[in-house]
Amino acid sequence: MMYRILVAAMTAWALSGCSGGGSSGGNSSGGEQPAETLNKAELGEKLFSDTNLSFNRSQSCATCHNPQHGFVDVRRNDASDGDRPAPASLGDNGTSIGDRNAPTAAYMAFSPDFNKGTRRRAPSQRTSGIGEYSGYLGGQFHDGRAKDLAAQAGGPPTNPGEMAMPDKASVVARIQENTEYVASFKAVFGETIFDNSDAAYDAMADAIGEFEFSQAEMFYPFDSKYDKSLKGEYFYEPDSLAATGRTLFFSSDFTCAACHQLRNSNTDPGEIFTSFEYHNIGVPENTRLRAVNGVAEDFVDLGLALNPAVPDSEKAENEGKFKVPTMRDVAITAPYMHNGVFDTLEAVLAFYEHAKIRARQQNNPQLVNTLLNPETNQAFRVPEVNRNIEHALLGGNDKTLTPETIKAFECFFMTLTDERYESLLDAQKVTECGI
Numbered sequence: 089m090m091y092r093i094l095v096a097a098m099t100a101w102a103l104s105g106c107s108g109g110g111s112s113g114g115n116s117s118g119g120e121q122p123a124e125t126l127n128k129a130e131l132g133e134k135l136f137s138d139t140n141l142s143f144n145r146s147q148s149c150a151t152c153h154n155p156q157h158g159f160v161d162v163r164r165n166d167a168s169d170g171d172r173p174a175p176a177s178l179g180d181n182g183t184s185i186g187d188r189n190a191p192t193a194a195y196m197a198f199s200p201d202f203n204k205g206t207r208r209r210a211p212s213q214r215t216s217g218i219g220e221y222s223g224y225l226g227g228q229f230h231d232g233r234a235k236d237l238a239a240q241a242g243g244p245p246t247n248p249g250e251m252a253m254p255d256k257a258s259v260v261a262r263i264q265e266n267t268e269y270v271a272s273f274k275a276v277f278g279e280t281i282f283d284n285s286d287a288a289y290d291a292m293a294d295a296i297g298e299f300e301f302s303q304a305e306m307f308y309p310f311d312s313k314y315d316k317s318l319k320g321e322y323f324y325e326p327d328s329l330a331a332t333g334r335t336l337f338f339s340s341d342f343t344c345a346a347c348h349q350l351r352n353s354n355t356d357p358g359e360i361f362t363s364f365e366y367h368n369i370g371v372p373e374n375t376r377l378r379a380v381n382g383v384a385e386d387f388v389d390l391g392l393a394l395n396p397a398v399p400d401s402e403k404a405e406n407e408g409k410f411k412v413p414t415m416r417d418v419a420i421t422a423p424y425m426h427n428g429v430f431d432t433l434e435a436v437l438a439f440y441e442h443a444k445i446r447a448r449q450q451n452n453p454q455l456v457n458t459l460l461n462p463e464t465n466q467a468f469r470v471p472e473v474n475r476n477i478e479h480a481l482l483g484g485n486d487k488t489l490t491p492e493t494i495k496a497f498e499c500f501f502m503t504l505t506d507e508r509y510e511s512l513l514d515a516q517k518v519t520e521c522g523i
Contacts (some may be wrong), residue, residue, distance in 0.1 A: 191229070195307065203498075213349070256289035366411055370469065
């Protein structure tokens with residue numbers, strides 16, 4: 089476990105030039121804790137699942153980041169497509185629905201603090217002409233507006249559309265209803281921690297961040313079939329679709345690894361399957377979601393440009409960009425994209441083929457793009473933000489994503505599922521994929 093924690097910290101350090109995305113452990117008040125108190129990570133674990141920290145005492149962090157299902161929200165609401173999870177979460181008030189999909193909290197301890205920098209792409213991508221990335225990296229949320237795990241944990245309790253507490257002092261008052269919390273806060277953060285509501289609120293967020301950062305077995309176990317294959321504990325059947333998908337993913341034939349490979353080697357045991365970069369790939373508006381969540385018809389989600397840490401002088405060039413998500417557990421964490429517009433991996437992969445053809449149309453207007461969304465059997469809709477689209481990256485190869493290739497990719501992605509979630513995979517697809 090300690091090795092994995094160190095890997096997480098060092099990965100974040102390498103990307104951001106500073107220490108990684110969690111707070112340090114230990115008892116900051118010094119001295120011996122009473123037996124009935126919790127350490128910082130234990131305190132964070134209880135806070136993570138405490139519904140009392142929402143206005144109606146109905147919702148916790150774990151509600152939208154379910155530990156039993158890849159740390160995503162699998163509840164249904166009015167924006168759901170049939171029996172599928174909703175593209176955005178229902179709030180504590182039982183009526184409000186957000187406008188973005190709740191991202192997984194798994195493996196996010198590796199995300200560096202939000203920063204601006206450069207990174208070299210994986211070797212296979214450099215050979216295909218995909219060069220160095222320059223721009224914003226890391227942070228939490230789809231737009232990186234929280235610089236680290238603690239900052240992210242502090243967002244939902246006072247968000248009116250989420251846990252809906254009126255202010256930080258109200259959250260702290262709820263914390264003080266619990267005598268175990270009071271004793272533990274004082275033991276970890278000092279006897280005077282409740283003298284200042286803002287400080288106590290930040291301590292709550294710090295504890296939750298520590299929980300997410302320190303609990304490797306829960307948040308980043310690295311025990312998928314892919315991980316086991318690196319240790320000789322699992323072998324891809326040579327002729328299986330999963331084996332084919334793995335080869336294609338790490339090859340220069342496709343540009344997947346340009347954004348979804350963090351490390352330089354395709355056998356690195358610390359691979360996270362995201363670069364933590366920001367891109368606009370031309371994702372369409374989720375009209376089904378907007379039809380029920382009350383967001384104004386003319387609203388455009390500008391993504392990274394809405395991050396207050398991005399200077400006004402740089403906002404235009406960052407409109408429509410969102411953080412690259414991890415591919416780990418992706419087969420069980422639908423729906424997809426920042427707005428949950430796609431329900432299936434098949435649709436996501438077909439969209440990338442559509443985006444490749446669209447990119448090539450920039451230099452060849454005569455090229456016809458007739459690819460359909462397999463979920464609707466209709467043409468893919470236009471991008472919500474039709475500027476700053478990464479056409480060079482999306483059109484960076486001439487290989488066609490055929491239905492067979494799409495299936496192979498999907499099969500490989502299934503092998504990125506943490507062991508404890510493997511029972512959630514489609515049993516028929518597991519057989520078809522040879523995994």
